[in-house]
Each structure stands twice: as structure tokens, then as C-alpha cells.
Amino acid sequence: MKQTSLCNAHKELKAKMAEFSGYEMPIQYSGVKAEVQAVRNNVGVFDVSHMGEFFVEGKDAVKFVDHIITNDFQNAGLHKAVYSPLCREDGTTIDDLIVYKLKEDKVLICVNAANIEKDWNWISSLTSDFDLKLSNLSENYSLLAVQGPKSQEVLQSMGFQDLESFEYYSAKEFSVHSKDYIIARTGYTGEDGFEVFADHTTILNFWDELMKQGVTPCGLAARDVLRLEVCYPLYGHELSDQLTPLDAALKWTVKESKDRFIGKEALINLKSKFRLIKLSIEKGVPREGYDVLNEKHEVIGKVTSGTMSVTTGKGIALALIERQQFPENKVFKIQIRKNIVDANYHTKAFVTGGHK
Amino acid sequence: MTNIPTDLKYTKDHEWAKKEGDIVTVGITDFAQNSLGDIVYVELPSVGENLDKEATFGVVESIKSASDLFSPLSGEVTEVNEELSDSPDLLNQDAYSNWILKIKINDQSEFDSLLSASDYEPLCQE
Structure with missing residues (x-):
């Protein structure tokens, strides 16, 4: 199993570690609830150095x-x-x-x-x-995601300048105290935040500084709750080698107006096989793989991701429904073990993040 | 260090049991609640249900996962802790004062064969 450069730091903080995509990663530190709340209300940091x-x-x-x-x-x-x-x-x-x-x-x-x-x-x-050079520097870079309403304040106090004018969904190369960073105002939580790419030693020091500033270390379990609350898809769940972006409600990312791109012809002509929907339940926790049923209790789809929302206190899920079987009356139920429970159909994300 | 009161009996599934007359009170251990993390849902059986020893009687769910609960003994459910429906996190606060269900047992020897605190302790290694 591979380790990120921060593996020892996580263990010193008594994180629960587990294998994720071939890496030994922190799943949680103090507790998922506290970590989610830190990101929604304050500021937290995730080690996501496993990304490429x-x-x-x-x-x-x-x-x-x-x-x-x-x-x-x-x-x-x-x-x-x-x-x-x-x-x-x-x-x-x-x-x-x-x-x-x-x-x-x-x-x-x-x-x-x-x-x-x-x-x-x-x-x-x-x-x-094409006239270009392509390189895979996944092994050379560590990556931290500093997320939450106070993230700009934290980065400013560490010497990063002009963040007020740094737009959401943009990225720049920075040099601070003669260390090089790529900073992006992006994330996977719905909150304002920054993703910080740098070499391993620089990131180790950066992490230590964040800990000194009292930024809450957050694990992948909290990250999953945060992304699901704002309904961001996760590859392997809402997207896969068998699904097209149209199946995962990502038509907005398929720009038919472009002259050409790989997949254009297929994506212009295809009809989606599925509709990705948002469901919540009052009691219990919907989990990946649970059946979604219609009013007549016929199976029409499956939960692709589910969890307990820390922010709303409800069980929340994304589910893929067979397009042909999508019920006009929008009555959905989820089978949880031997029980069939009513699910609420949502047109908007469960939580509105505060990103700029 | 995990808390293992010496006056209780235990199972390898990290549940505790306490007998008063022919009624046995069942809950999950401190080690179990700590391993699960934030508990967000408890599915309880119905009063009057008959349980077999080691049969699944309910589920405890944390944010990350759902774990089955197994009946340490055979008998009839006489009471369930309804408080856990609204406040499942009570199990995180104190796993021993917040019991899950009470069973009227038929066979005293089933209780006697449960683990003692000292037998259970070695099963609580991280």
C-alpha cells in the first residue's frame, strides 16, 4: 500500500487509517460530525495527495x-x-x-x-x-484541500497575498517564503476553499503550520458526507466506465457547441439510460446498492451513494433511476433491509455550500 | 483505554449483557461505540418478538457503515430503549447506561456461558 508524505502526521494525530485507491489514507480524526461541521462553519484540511x-x-x-x-x-x-x-x-x-x-x-x-x-x-x-509535452507528476506532488469559510483568512496569515481578488474556480502559481505552490480556489465540499499543490517537503511544513493555526484535520469520511450534501458526483458511484455524463446529470459539462471533442458524436446522438436523482429519508441511512422503488414497490433504480447528512440530520442519497421507469408522480421509496421507507424527492442540493 | 465494567457479561460481537431475575438487558460496549464513531441510527426490534441466540435483532449505523446487532441469548423481547430512536448518539455518550433491549430468557445456562470482563478484554485490541 502506498503512503502519502503526511502518513506519519496522520498517525500521530491518531487518525483511523484505511486503504483508499491503493493508498493508506486518514478516514477520520476526531469524528466525522465534528469534521463536517468544521468545514461548513470554520475551516478544515484534507490530505488528498493520492490524487493524480x-x-x-x-x-x-x-x-x-x-x-x-x-x-x-x-x-x-x-x-x-x-x-x-x-x-x-x-x-x-x-x-x-x-x-x-x-x-x-x-x-x-x-x-x-x-x-x-x-x-x-x-x-x-x-x-x-499536438505540439506539447505531457508529464505525470503524481508521485512528485502532495495535495492539501483547505476548505471552509475561514480558509482565505488562514492562507492570508500564512503569507499568501491578493486572495480577495482570486476567483472561485481559478488557479495560480505562487511563491511564498521562497517555496513554490500551485493554489486553486476549488474543492469538493461546496464551501469556499483552496487546493494547495506542492512538493512533499513544502506540504509537510504547510500542514504543520495549518495545525499550529488550529485548522481541523479532516478525513475522507467527512469529505464524502460534504460532497454528498452538495450533490457532487464521485467516480465509481455516479460515474463509471459504463455510464455517460448524460446518465449522471452532467449534460451541462458536454458542450455540443464545440467544433469537435472526443465523444462528441456519441454524446449528441445518445439518450441517457438513467436519471440521477436526489432523495432523502426521515429515519435511517440510505446506503449504496439499496433498491429504489416506485409507488407500486417495483424496483426502478439503485442508490449510488448514501449517508447521514450531518448538516440536515437526514439520510441522503443519490440514485440512478432507469429513464424508462422514472415515475411521473415522483413517488420514490427505498428498501432498507426488510423495510420499505418513503423518500423525499429533491430538485436542489441538500445543502447550499458557501463558495464564492 | 476502553471501559469494561467487571459486573457485566460480554460477547465477541462487542455487546454487553446484565441479568436481573430472568430479564437480561443488552447493549453495545464502549469499544463498539468508539470503533463505530458517530452513531446516527439504531434499528430496534418489536416488543414481543422472539429471538434466537446469535440471531440478528437490529442494526447500529454510523455515518460510514451499518453493523448488525446479534442477540446474545434466546428469549422474548420485553422492552426496547425508544430513546435511541431520537437520540442514537446516546450510545456514544455512555454505552453502558444506554441499553438497547431487554430479553426474557428461557435458558439460564446461555447467560452463564457469555464472556467475563477479563475474557472480553483481549478482544478489544485496535
Whole structure:
């Protein structure tokens, strides 16, 4: 099992550790509730160094990235970040990722840990007609996500300047106390926050400084609750090699107006097989794999992610429903062991994060 | 250090049992609540239900996972702790004063064969 550079720091803090995507990762420290609340109301930090970093550099960097993702990157401004699925020609999803326009000729692609190898094999097979250099620096970078309403204050006190004018979903290279960072105003919690990419030693020092400032260390369990409360999809749950972005309610990331991109033809012609919906229940906890039923108690879909929302105190779930079987009356039930419980259908996210 | 009162009996599934007459009170141990983390839901059986020894009688759910509860003994459910329906986190606050259910037992020897505190302690290694 691989370890991040902060593994010992987590163990000193008595984190519960577990395997995640081949890495030994902190699942929780003080407790999931306290960690979720710290991020919603104050500031917390996650070690997400297991995630992958690819760099695309050269004259065709932006053109290339625009070609391989479904969302629009060509027209994104300098320093902007863009969330996008990465699809095959047939529209199925290899991964979902964030691309950062660091310079007009330098792009950072941040990918899911479990998909680093798959993404690398795919992306590196597509470069032949482009003038660029592609590198996988996943092993060289550590990554921390500082998240919560107080995150700007914390970074400012550590010497990062001009954050007031630093827009949500943008990224810049910083040099502070002669250390180099890439800072992005992005995250996976719905709150304002920053993702901090740097070499391992720099991140170790950065982490220590955050601990001194009283920032709450948060594990992957809290991260999952936070992302589910704001209904962000997670690859392997709402997205997979078998699903297209259309199945996961990500049509907004498929830009048909682009001249061409990989998967365009399929995605223009395909109808989604599923509808991704948001459900909550009053008592109990919906879990991945539970059946979703209609009024007549017929199985029409499955929960893809479920948890107890710390912020609302309700069991919450994302579920994929067979498009053909989507009930007009929007009456949904979830089978929990031997019980069938009524579920509330939501059109908006369970929690509105405070991001800028 | 996990708290293991010496006046209770235990199971390998990290439950405790306490006998008064032919009524046995059952709960989860301090080690169990600590391993589970924030407990957010407890599914209880109905009063009057007959349980077999080691049969599943309910579920304790933390944010991350759902864990079955197993009946340490055979008998009839005489009472369940309804307070846990609204405040499952009571189990995190004190796993011993917040019991889960009471069973009227038929077979005294089943209780005698449960683990003592000193037998149970070695099962509480992280």
C-alpha cells in the first residue's frame, strides 16, 4: 500500500487509517460530525495527495485539453479551472477531473487517484497530432484541500497575498517564503476553499503550520458526507466506465457547441439510460446498492451513494433511476433491509455550500 | 483505554449483557461505540418478538457503515430503549447506561456461558 508524505502526521494525530485507491489514507480524526461541521462553519484540511497530477506544456496545451474533455476549455480565461468528464469516443466516462489553465501554454490536470493509470494510458495515447509535452507528476506532488469559510483568512496569515481578488474556480502559481505552490480556489465540499499543490517537503511544513493555526484535520469520511450534501458526483458511484455524463446529470459539462471533442458524436446522438436523482429519508441511512422503488414497490433504480447528512440530520442519497421507469408522480421509496421507507424527492442540493 | 465494567457479561460481537431475575438487558460496549464513531441510527426490534441466540435483532449505523446487532441469548423481547430512536448518539455518550433491549430468557445456562470482563478484554485490541 502506498503512503502519502503526511502518513506519519496522520498517525500521530491518531487518525483511523484505511486503504483508499491503493493508498493508506486518514478516514477520520476526531469524528466525522465534528469534521463536517468544521468545514461548513470554520475551516478544515484534507490530505488528498493520492490524487493524480498531469501537466501539459507547449503551444498546443490548451487546444489538446479542449479536444480530450467534453467541457469548454478553449474559451476559459487565463488561470481558470474547469470541471469536466473525460470520455471515450462512445461517450462512456473514463474519469471526471479538473483542468487548470496555469498559463496559455501550461495546463494542470487533476485526476482521481483510482484512475491515474487508466487516464494516463488514455491521454498519452492521444498526443501525436499536438505540439506539447505531457508529464505525470503524481508521485512528485502532495495535495492539501483547505476548505471552509475561514480558509482565505488562514492562507492570508500564512503569507499568501491578493486572495480577495482570486476567483472561485481559478488557479495560480505562487511563491511564498521562497517555496513554490500551485493554489486553486476549488474543492469538493461546496464551501469556499483552496487546493494547495506542492512538493512533499513544502506540504509537510504547510500542514504543520495549518495545525499550529488550529485548522481541523479532516478525513475522507467527512469529505464524502460534504460532497454528498452538495450533490457532487464521485467516480465509481455516479460515474463509471459504463455510464455517460448524460446518465449522471452532467449534460451541462458536454458542450455540443464545440467544433469537435472526443465523444462528441456519441454524446449528441445518445439518450441517457438513467436519471440521477436526489432523495432523502426521515429515519435511517440510505446506503449504496439499496433498491429504489416506485409507488407500486417495483424496483426502478439503485442508490449510488448514501449517508447521514450531518448538516440536515437526514439520510441522503443519490440514485440512478432507469429513464424508462422514472415515475411521473415522483413517488420514490427505498428498501432498507426488510423495510420499505418513503423518500423525499429533491430538485436542489441538500445543502447550499458557501463558495464564492 | 476502553471501559469494561467487571459486573457485566460480554460477547465477541462487542455487546454487553446484565441479568436481573430472568430479564437480561443488552447493549453495545464502549469499544463498539468508539470503533463505530458517530452513531446516527439504531434499528430496534418489536416488543414481543422472539429471538434466537446469535440471531440478528437490529442494526447500529454510523455515518460510514451499518453493523448488525446479534442477540446474545434466546428469549422474548420485553422492552426496547425508544430513546435511541431520537437520540442514537446516546450510545456514544455512555454505552453502558444506554441499553438497547431487554430479553426474557428461557435458558439460564446461555447467560452463564457469555464472556467475563477479563475474557472480553483481549478482544478489544485496535
